[in-house]
Every structure is written in structure tokens, then in C-alpha cells.
Amino acid sequence: MTKPSLPKKGTSPEAVLEQLQAHRGQDVDWKGGRTFSLVYYAGERVMQLLHDAYSMFMAENGLSPMAFPSLKQMENEVVAMTADMLHGGEPAAGSMTSGGTESIFMAMKTAREWSRKHRPHVAKPKIIAPVSAHPAFVKSAHYLDMQIEFTPLGGDWRADPEAMKAAIDDDTAILVGSAVCYPYGVVDPIEEIAALADERGLLMHVDGCLGGFMLPFVGKLGYEVPVWDFRAKGVTSISADVHKYGYAAKGASTVTYRDAELRKLQFYAYPDWPGGIYVTPTLAGARPGGAVAAAWAVMHHLGEEGYLKLAEAAMDATSQIKAGIESIDGLRIMGDPHMTVFAFDSEEVDVFTLGSKMDERGWHLDRNQFPSALHMMVTPAHADLVDELVSDLKAAMQEAREAPAGAAEGMAALYGAAAAMPDRGAVSEFAIGFMDQLYTIS
Ligand SMILES: Cc1ncc(COP(=O)(O)O)c(C=O)c1O
Known part of the structure; x- marks a missing residue:
């Protein structure tokens, strides 16, 4: 097959849309419920709302909260609603990101900056995580030039706090637990891991990417859910994905910190660019307004x-x-x-x-x-x-x-x-x- 090049002449929107529809022919039938990952479908009404909200803000760019106060407000509200669900209290502060991986990346970047500030002698700050933690942690360590040590699980497939304790050394910046972890769907013993972090003056991140928009409701339905959020003393940050069990359009996650001082370590500024002073809260430059609007819309619609x-x-x-x-x-x-x-x-x-x-x-x-x-x-x-x-x-x-x-x-x-x-x-x-x-x- 010859590699396609940009067509010399354009095609009508109708014909292009027809082609797009045809491209879908080979895709998995997620609406039919025969897959068990990748798409979280809450029915046609929610789908239509996501579609409309996304389209309404499709062109807008969250890179400039000054140009688009609408996006700034929606992002702040999504983060505040999430922080409230996670029992973050008044001081909690966070950001929206493109997904779980970026939220985890930002929390690990924050841990690296925290280590540089408080332990300047440590060359490669260390993350300690159970082996069931998502690959986003090892990927972050790779990109951020940090170390990561994986610890074994207990017989119940949950993180083993004793093994994590034994892994702590002078380089350690942050301990990780999941609520829930992807491989086994269990909540790690967050209170114990967080207590360990608190005792040693370390950070502790809870990966609530999967459980963040589920466990609060599962608990309210009367199922037993161990304490896993900011109620656990020592938890300093939590990632929670709106585009998973929050049923938002793809490209919507949150990372929340116990306080705004920690969140500041996540931000990045470059003051010397000829194009002006550059400052961003997360990894992305341009930030798609559609994903923010759709997340805001679905959270308000469902309540x-x-x-x-x-x-x-x-x-x-x-x-x-x-x-x-x-x-x-x-x-x-x-x-x-x-x-x-x-x-x-x-x-x-x-x-x-x-x-x-x-x-x-x-x-x-x-x-x-x-x-x-x-x-x-x-x-x-x-x-x-x-x-x-x-x-x-x-x-x-x-x-x-x-x-x-x-x-x-x-x-x-x-x-x-x-x-x-x-x-x-x-x-x-x-x-x-x-x-x-x-x-x-x-
Ligand atoms: C527990 C957990 N954390 C993080 C992620 C990464 O999320 P994303 O694929 O949105 O980057 C996933 C993805 O399935 C996950 O299950």
C-alpha cells in the first residue's frame, strides 16, 4: 500500500463522515457490552450530553485561563467536587489532566520537586509501590529520572505495608497505594501505608484512577470499603479519573493534593522564552476545552x-x-x-x-x-x-x-x-x- 499524502482536493463533510463511519467497522462492540475495559458506557442520554458539551467547547483551549474563564471555572469546579468526594476538606487543591497516567505523572513530579526541596542531597528520589500499581508509576520514574522499588503483595493480593516499610531508605520520597488496583480490584491497606508515610515524614499517593468515582458511591450503598481517601492521615495526593467510572468523555482525570502548597510543586514555569512567560499547571500545553466541559456536564447531570x-x-x-x-x-x-x-x-x-x-x-x-x-x-x-x-x-x-x-x-x-x-x-x-x-x- 502506498503511504497516503494530503489529498490535493478536499472532500465534502458528508463524504468524510461516511468514511469515518466505515472506519469504525472493525472496532470492538463496546456498546454491546462484550468488552470489559477501555470504554465506560452509561447509556445514550449521557452519551448525547457528552457529545453536546464536548462539541460546545471543542475549540476552546485551557492553556489560557485568562482567555477562557469558562474553562477555568469548570476545571476548578470539577476539582472541587472531586476533592469533596475524597474528603479533602477546605485546603485541598488539584488540577484536571488528560487521564490517569498524566495525573500520576504530575503527582510523581510533585514528589520529585518535594524531595529536591527538602532533601537536596538525594540525586534520584525513590517511589515505593506495590507490584500491582499501574505502569504509569514506573513510566513516570523513567521520564522523571526517579527510582522505583516494587514491593510484593500479601496473600490477599493487597499491598504489604511491612514490605513497603522495609523498602524505605534515605532516598525515599513517596509511598503509593491503589484504590483499587487494576489487576485484582482490591483497595490496598491505605491507612497503614499512609501512617507509615506520616511517621517518616514522606509523601503518600493513592491511585484512585479506577476507584475514585466508584468507591464513594459503593460505600454509600452499604458495601464495606476500607478508608482510602484523605480521611487517612498521611495521604498527600489522590488521582481520580472522571473518564473511567465518572463516565466523562476521554481526556478527563483529576489529581488532588492535601493542600495548595503541595500543588504548587506540580506547576511549571519558564520565564525566559521570547514568546513570553510560560506557565502551565500540568504536562500538557494546549488543553482541550471539550474534555473539561464534558466532565463538568456529566458530573452535574448525574449528581x-x-x-x-x-x-x-x-x-x-x-x-x-x-x-x-x-x-x-x-x-x-x-x-x-x-x-x-x-x-x-x-x-x-x-x-x-x-x-x-x-x-x-x-x-x-x-x-x-x-x-x-x-x-x-x-x-x-x-x-x-x-x-x-x-x-x-x-x-x-x-x-x-x-x-x-x-x-x-x-x-x-x-x-x-x-x-x-x-x-x-x-x-x-x-x-x-x-x-x-x-x-x-x-
Ligand atoms: C488503577 C489505574 N491507574 C491508572 C490508570 C491509567 O489511566 P489512563 O489509562 O487514563 O492513563 C489505570 C488505567 O486503567 C488504572 O486502572
Whole structure:
């Protein structure tokens, strides 16, 4: 295929939109509820609102809060509403970012600046995180020239505070816990980790990217949720994504600090540019107004009442799916997940083969490694599909049981092989090569 170049002549908006529609043909059917990640769908009414709000502010640029006080106000309100949900109190202050990764990056940058200010002798400030923490932490350490030490989990798949305590040294700037972590959907022992940070005069970040817009409502519905937010003494920052269980359009997350002094360390200013004094709160330069407006709109539209209803629907669907899984011989839920995210594994069959058998039935379950497991994030979009899902899982389990040992093929074989390779550098190289191919027109 020849590489496309800019068309000499334009095409009508109608024809372009038709082409766009055709491009979607191969995409996963997220509205049909057959995927368990990437899209958080709260129904057509919410979708339409996001669409309208996003379009209304699509051209506006949050880079200049002076030019667009509307965006400044909406951002401040999204952050304030989130901080309130997280029990941040009056002094809490934060920013909106493009997503969980940027929120985590900003919190780690803040920790680096904090370390430079208070411990100038430390060359490479250290992050201590449980192995279940999102890769955004190790990616941040890589970009920010920080160290990261991963600590093992306890038997319940939650962070082990004792292991974290043992990892603290003179270089340490910040401890991390998740609420909830992606792989197992559990809330780490945040109060204990935060107490440790407080005792040692360190920072502590809670990754609430997944749970930030779910756990407050899950708790209010009467489920048991351990204290994980600013109520825990010693928590100094929290990331919470509006574009996950907040049901906003993509490009909307928050990072909140216990006080505005800490947030200042996140900001960046370059006073010497010929183009003028440059100052930004987050990593981005231009900041899409649409994402801010859509987040503001959905939070106002749903309100606590709407979020409670959605949380209830997702929690009910989760309980039914978990019960269905546990009713199948040979499958088990890992640990005791606190909300709608969980993993399950099997001592009887190769779970990656089971995953492939589900793929053949049109379901896409995500894959965990170390140990191998299948992974689900349940949303209200799954509520009507529980019976079909469980019955397909039963049939797939039977087929996986009958598959001869070592018979894994295709993606199952690939996942299995990648998990078993001791040379992780080679796996990274392979993954980067794969990505390079994906983004190469041939
Ligand atoms: C626990 C957790 N933290 C952070 C992130 C990163 O969020 P994003 O993909 O929006 O950058 C994710 C993404 O799934 C997550 O599950």
C-alpha cells in the first residue's frame, strides 16, 4: 500500500463522515457490552450530553485561563467536587489532566520537586509501590529520572505495608497505594501505608484512577470499603479519573493534593522564552476545552443520585457475574475485590486458552500475568448480559478442559510464552517491535 499524502482536493463533510463511519467497522462492540475495559458506557442520554458539551467547547483551549474563564471555572469546579468526594476538606487543591497516567505523572513530579526541596542531597528520589500499581508509576520514574522499588503483595493480593516499610531508605520520597488496583480490584491497606508515610515524614499517593468515582458511591450503598481517601492521615495526593467510572468523555482525570502548597510543586514555569512567560499547571500545553466541559456536564447531570444508581447497577451485575464464575467448577475469583473490577484464575485449565474460547464467542476478557488470570471491569452496560456471559463461560470452560495439554494456540500461546520468558528485556523489545509494526503503513 502506498503511504497516503494530503489529498490535493478536499472532500465534502458528508463524504468524510461516511468514511469515518466505515472506519469504525472493525472496532470492538463496546456498546454491546462484550468488552470489559477501555470504554465506560452509561447509556445514550449521557452519551448525547457528552457529545453536546464536548462539541460546545471543542475549540476552546485551557492553556489560557485568562482567555477562557469558562474553562477555568469548570476545571476548578470539577476539582472541587472531586476533592469533596475524597474528603479533602477546605485546603485541598488539584488540577484536571488528560487521564490517569498524566495525573500520576504530575503527582510523581510533585514528589520529585518535594524531595529536591527538602532533601537536596538525594540525586534520584525513590517511589515505593506495590507490584500491582499501574505502569504509569514506573513510566513516570523513567521520564522523571526517579527510582522505583516494587514491593510484593500479601496473600490477599493487597499491598504489604511491612514490605513497603522495609523498602524505605534515605532516598525515599513517596509511598503509593491503589484504590483499587487494576489487576485484582482490591483497595490496598491505605491507612497503614499512609501512617507509615506520616511517621517518616514522606509523601503518600493513592491511585484512585479506577476507584475514585466508584468507591464513594459503593460505600454509600452499604458495601464495606476500607478508608482510602484523605480521611487517612498521611495521604498527600489522590488521582481520580472522571473518564473511567465518572463516565466523562476521554481526556478527563483529576489529581488532588492535601493542600495548595503541595500543588504548587506540580506547576511549571519558564520565564525566559521570547514568546513570553510560560506557565502551565500540568504536562500538557494546549488543553482541550471539550474534555473539561464534558466532565463538568456529566458530573452535574448525574449528581450523587445518578452515580449511586450507576454504581448499584454495576455492583449488582458484578455480584451476579462473580457468583456465576464461582458456580463453575475449576474457576475462582482472586482475593476479595472491593468493587466492579476483579480477576479469576483456574487450577484446572490454562486460563489463556479459556480466554481464547471466550474470544471465539465474541467476548473480550483482559489478561493478567504473574499469575495468569482473566480480568473484568464491569459497568452498567453489562447488566443485561450476565446470563449469556456465564453460560458462554461454562461452555468455554468445558472446551478448555478438553483441550490437550500444551495445545494453546494463537493469542493464548503468545500470552503464555510471553509470561514464561525470563528475559523481560526481550519481551519489551518484542512489544515495542509489535507497536512499531502497528503504526507502520505497509
Ligand atoms: C488503577 C489505574 N491507574 C491508572 C490508570 C491509567 O489511566 P489512563 O489509562 O487514563 O492513563 C489505570 C488505567 O486503567 C488504572 O486502572
